[in-house]
Amino acid sequence: MKFSLLAACLVHITLAVPSNQEKRDSTKPVVKGTPQVVGILADPSLNRDSCGSSLFGDRALWVCRDTQHYDSDGIPNLPIFTSSASWSDLVTGGGSQLTMYGDNQDNSFYPLVPGNCDDNQAGICSDGTRYPLWANAPPLVTSSDSSGTTTGYTWISNSHISGLSDLIQHPSAELINQAFWAENDIPFGTYGGVVQDDIVYIWGQATGGSVNLARVPVANVEDKSKYEFYVNGGWTTTQPELGDGAATMENASAGGQGTYYFSNHWKSFVWIGQASNSVSADFFITTSPAPEGPWTEPVKFYSGVNGNYSLGAYTLQANPALSLPDSNEIYLTYTKTDAVGDNVALYTTPLILVEWEI
Numbered sequence: 001m002k003f004s005l006l007a008a009c010l011v012h013i014t015l016a017v018p019s020n021q022e023k024r025d026s027t028k029p030v031v032k033g034t035p036q037v038v039g040i041l042a043d044p045s046l047n048r049d050s051c052g053s054s055l056f057g058d059r060a061l062w063v064c065r066d067t068q069h070y071d072s073d074g075i076p077n078l079p080i081f082t083s084s085a086s087w088s089d090l091v092t093g094g095g096s097q098l099t100m101y102g103d104n105q106d107n108s109f110y111p112l113v114p115g116n117c118d119d120n121q122a123g124i125c126s127d128g129t130r131y132p133l134w135a136n137a138p139p140l141v142t143s144s145d146s147s148g149t150t151t152g153y154t155w156i157s158n159s160h161i162s163g164l165s166d167l168i169q170h171p172s173a174e175l176i177n178q179a180f181w182a183e184n185d186i187p188f189g190t191y192g193g194v195v196q197d198d199i200v201y202i203w204g205q206a207t208g209g210s211v212n213l214a215r216v217p218v219a220n221v222e223d224k225s226k227y228e229f230y231v232n233g234g235w236t237t238t239q240p241e242l243g244d245g246a247a248t249m250e251n252a253s254a255g256g257q258g259t260y261y262f263s264n265h266w267k268s269f270v271w272i273g274q275a276s277n278s279v280s281a282d283f284f285i286t287t288s289p290a291p292e293g294p295w296t297e298p299v300k301f302y303s304g305v306n307g308n309y310s311l312g313a314y315t316l317q318a319n320p321a322l323s324l325p326d327s328n329e330i331y332l333t334y335t336k337t338d339a340v341g342d343n344v345a346l347y348t349t350p351l352i353l354v355e356w357e358i
Helices: none
Strands: 003-004 010-016 036-041 047-049 052-056 058-064 068-069 082-091 140-144 149-155 192-196 199-205 211-217 226-233 232-236 255-263 270-273 283-286 300-303 314-320 329-340 344-355
Touching: 003 192, 047 082, 047 344, 052 149, 052 314, 068 255, 140 192, 140 199, 192 255, 192 270, 270 314, 270 329
Parallel strands: 255 314
Antiparallel strands: 003 010, 010 149, 036 344, 047 068, 052 058, 058 082, 140 149, 192 199, 199 211, 211 226, 226 232, 255 270, 270 283, 283 300, 314 329, 329 344
16 A cells, blocks of 8 residues: 655545446436445444545445544543544445454554644644544545556645634645645535546535535646636636635535535436534435536435434445446445443444435
């Protein structure tokens, strides 16, 4: 495995691993039967928050947020590291083995940013504030070659928080020592992305909930000058300012965290995720024939079981990496939180299979 940090918020991941789309009118998905709870995905030794998957070779790479070991009584204990990664083996015909594996060596998978309280793997500062590298989406795979090397990118907000409150309203993203998305820029990429026809489409969600879209050729992800932005119904090289209503996309999500992907079966772009300000496992979906829309109005199609902790369920994700390319199904995951021990949060990741009628 090779990993290189190219940006505090644009992270380049290169892993050596084993081994014609037309557009049509937006699809209106209908669930077939009752979604099946396959089981609980877990690395047996780790308590892991907010996991999402990407296809790297013939395995799923799961990257998660805050991670802890268990003590002898099965209670999560300190220290915390701000991200972790594990593999899971795929199942013939679709799905994943429930056991994750891989040694993080007690280090954050996304290396902490120098100068941002990086003397511990949680990014916790002496005043109790924190610089967490919490990705909202898993790595976006951009290429795989014949040697078995797969490359992906992750955009992560360079946040500084106190508790769960942002001390910087619109966090910046930096490429080494040069500004990539600066503070008060729209944080393109942090809300999710899709690679289609050698173009990377990345969405950003600003404070207040507006969703915006940018694109760049696969070969130019690291070159900000090559990006185009969807503004006022067309593509432009002029980067829109935060709050520009002409760059806001209608119905491109239900407002909360989720996943964008392209459905080969539907020939349609899809977003699945959570409603804004929700801590319940209520899954919403919207679709579009093109990344720039028009997107259908988001509708709820499935509700999972919530945990008994104060934040019962969040980080609702779709996992297209687990399904065969032309299948008419999707695997869902979310973070279910339950209180254990002295009101400590235990994270579990249910895996649910949804099949569609059309």
